[in-house]
Amino acid sequence: MRASGPLDAESILSATEDVLRRHGPAKATVVDVGKELGVSHAAVYKHFPSKAALREAVSRRWLNRDRDALAAIAGDTEIPPPQRLRSWLAALLASKRAKAHDDPELFAAYKLLVTENSVAAIDHVADLLGQLELILTDGMAGGSFRRADPAQTAQAVFTATTRFHHPGLAAAWTEPGIEQELDVICALLLDGLR
């Protein structure tokens, strides 16, 4: 049940998030969302064109919740770029792992988006690549990284760390030595960048 006033997109998103958390993406229905809001399911369709669009919007909001902390690291010119890259990748792993662990059903919904190649998933990757590119550009300007195409290099670093952020591989994020594993890769990549 919503507090009061007319139905708006934000409260639908929150209700959907709750329903997804309770039932998971496979069982959650638009009727459930309506019930949660004390409204018929048709009312939901005045704000979102389809169930898929609704799910996508929820995942987008959920993904963006950790975005700023990560962007803060990427943009922190106080930290030298090599260390910044390490921190950023470590933070990315920590964030993804926390999401998978604390919110398994919403993580499952996000995983679906990725396998379906949805716009939200593509945008999410583009955002992360942009952050990586910023770190690399700073490093190239400051001389700590060799000059090269920053976009292509960002893509390469992202791909080389797939193991640590691709949702399809989340099952292997609970292994004990994973932080050290990332450290070894980081060292190798940093040596390759300069």
Added chain:
Amino acid sequence: MRASGPLDAESILSATEDVLRRHGPAKATVVDVGKELGVSHAAVYKHFPSKAALREAVSRRWLNRDRDALAAIAGDTEIPPPQRLRSWLAALLASKRAKAHDDPELFAAYKLLVTENSVAAIDHVADLLGQLELILTDGMAGGSFRRADPAQTAQAVFTATTRFHHPGLAAAWTEPGIEQELDVICALLLDGLR
């Protein structure tokens, strides 16, 4: 129907492979395997303790079919180690992609083994890591790679190229620029190794 003579493990493996190719891992049954051999399903159980063990043995044999070509590259001391590493990784991608494309059902069976953490899958990875380690050891001995723990480095190179060999990511192996993507990663890793 088998040719003649008593039933042996090899012909059961071949029959199972055919059945898997036809019906896929989800639908294939031990009864089907028996039919294929002109034998009751119980006869199969005289040679394999369970359906899972049978499937695992089939996948093992199927995986080992490309093994020697790959091992030949890894052990070819004519090729300088950096180039050898490139060739080996390219060959690994080509092999995996061909298997996924030409034998989708057997590839699906293999994917199941990986998600179940089966012994066959673990052994397969250990074998590949051993081949990588051989290349790295040669390179370190010959001075083209910096000295470091070869096992740990092999693990790092394998992890950094997850995108190109992990069966869970096979859907993305058909993208056009993937060879170049691997080239970029290779360049980065090779720079990091020396």
Added chain:
DNA sequence: GTAGTTACAGGTTTCAGATTGTGTAAGATG
């Protein structure tokens, strides 16, 4: 006694019919 079969218990899958869900359009309410 080796190499296979038949018979069976318990678990899993399948299939058809019933229920529930999605998305739209026309209508009620304030």
Added chain:
DNA sequence: CATCTTACACAATCTGAAACCTGTAACTAC
């Protein structure tokens, strides 16, 4: 007239009984 509901067509999903599969054991034929 903006906001929501009811009503609906069609698609997807659930349910429970029948069929089928797995793995074992007792049995047959050579």
